[in-house]
Amino acid sequence: MRLTTFTDYALRVLIFAAAHDDRQVTITEIAQTYGISHGHVMKVVQLLANAGYLKATRGRSGGLKLGALPEDINLGDVVRITEPDFRLTECFGPPNGCLISRYCKVPGPLNEALGAFLSTLDGYSLADLMIDDTKFRGPAKPDQILRGPILDPA
């Protein structure tokens, strides 16, 4: 089970913009800082701007700023729009050819689990994820610390 790289990058973009809220940031700067693809960041920025989470200004002195207060950028909402789908099993989204779809009892627990996942994220906003701008001074080391997953039964 994974989130897409798209969601990962969307969170990084928002965290970067939040850390530099005294000025506009650029796609090139974000891509270079994280060492990730410029094209990918551009697509992420486009979606975040369409959703109102970023505000883009064109021109020589243009750039990106947060389009809302960090406390109004809800983590669950961001993930709902950045993930292309939540197709946990075949019957969650077309095409679906599973013979037992009509009778199967798997979707109940899976929808409940998905709801629990998203509800948890709904409890957080970008304000909870903020770090200061000094944390972006690099470079990234080859062996960065791992931060998950935690799979222990509750």
Added chain:
Amino acid sequence: MRLTTFTDYALRVLIFAAAHDDRQVTITEIAQTYGISHGHVMKVVQLLANAGYLKATRGRSGGLKLGALPEDINLGDVVRITEPDFRLTECFGPPNGCLISRYCKVPGPLNEALGAFLSTLDGYSLADLMIDDTKFRGPAKPDQILRGPILDPA
């Protein structure tokens, strides 16, 4: 966000074996019933047998049976072993090159959300997913009903 086809098929195999608990079932029969790849089902069966969820008997009269009572086959446990990883973001598993890993506050909410997802599934067992053997008759129709995802905020 998706579960793998491997997990999807693992659940189908267990549901099929549970529905036919008066006899042994075969990989060929499972693959044909669901219209899915024989090779894929074989790999799924191998893992489920290694985990003790299925018991395989070799030979002409051989086949597969559940290796435990349905109520002892926990849904969360199954998903924990059938998913190859739970790498929600880059920093969840090697390789990780994200510059801000050491300071980033994203893993907290993500681990909590993953925990909520798996804890929900921990509340269910194969006994909750059982359907009777009549539900496996008849060819799958091209447009099967969709069963998810449910994305409403809680």
